[in-house]
Amino acid sequence: MEYFSVQNPERKRKQAQIYAETGxxxxxxxxYExxxxxxxxxxxxxxHGMYMLALQDNNRKKARWLADKQKELARCFEMGKYYEISSELEIATIEKDADSVIYVMEEMLSSVxxxxxxxxxxxxEHLDFKEVKEDFISNLKENLKxxxxDEENYGFLKDNKRWQKLVNQ
Known part of the structure; x- marks a missing residue:
């Protein structure tokens, strides 16, 4: 263990292995968790960093692919619907795909x-997390709305009835 720095994840993996071998x-x-x-x-x-590079390269196909990978990652690690869907918002917005943008917004708000x-x-199951407080959830919902x-990003939706209803709930 002394060969690994505290920041090295290999140290924790090795520690987990030692724990397992010693019962x-x-x-x-x-x-491990x-x-x-x-x-x-x-x-x-x-x-996300690679996604931003793809956007910088104006490679929307790769950006979409990377957003899908983020969604798969969230699903694989069981992070929940919010984390799965949120990666799709920016690319749908860039593509000005109103139906997709509004769908993602609705899903994000409903999964908060x-x-x-x-x-x-x-x-x-062996980790202790802080409880998510109600005020955090309500603040997050309001901040999302x-x-x-935002006019700069979502101004193209201003005449869309579905979007108007969503942000004015």
């Missing part, structure tokens, strides 16, 4: 209440 099964699970959770966050950020459901996944009203 400390619960601690081994917890270490912590690694998985941080791997999701890291991988998601890396995919379950944003912390990954905490209930068997994949992370405000963001969805």
């Amino acid at each position: 400390r099964i619960r601690e081994a699970y917890k270490a 912590e690694l998985l959770f941080s791997d999701f966050q890291r991988s998601s950020m890396e995919l 209440e379950q944003i912390g459901d990954f905490r209930k996944s068997i994949l992370y 405000k963001c969805f009203q």
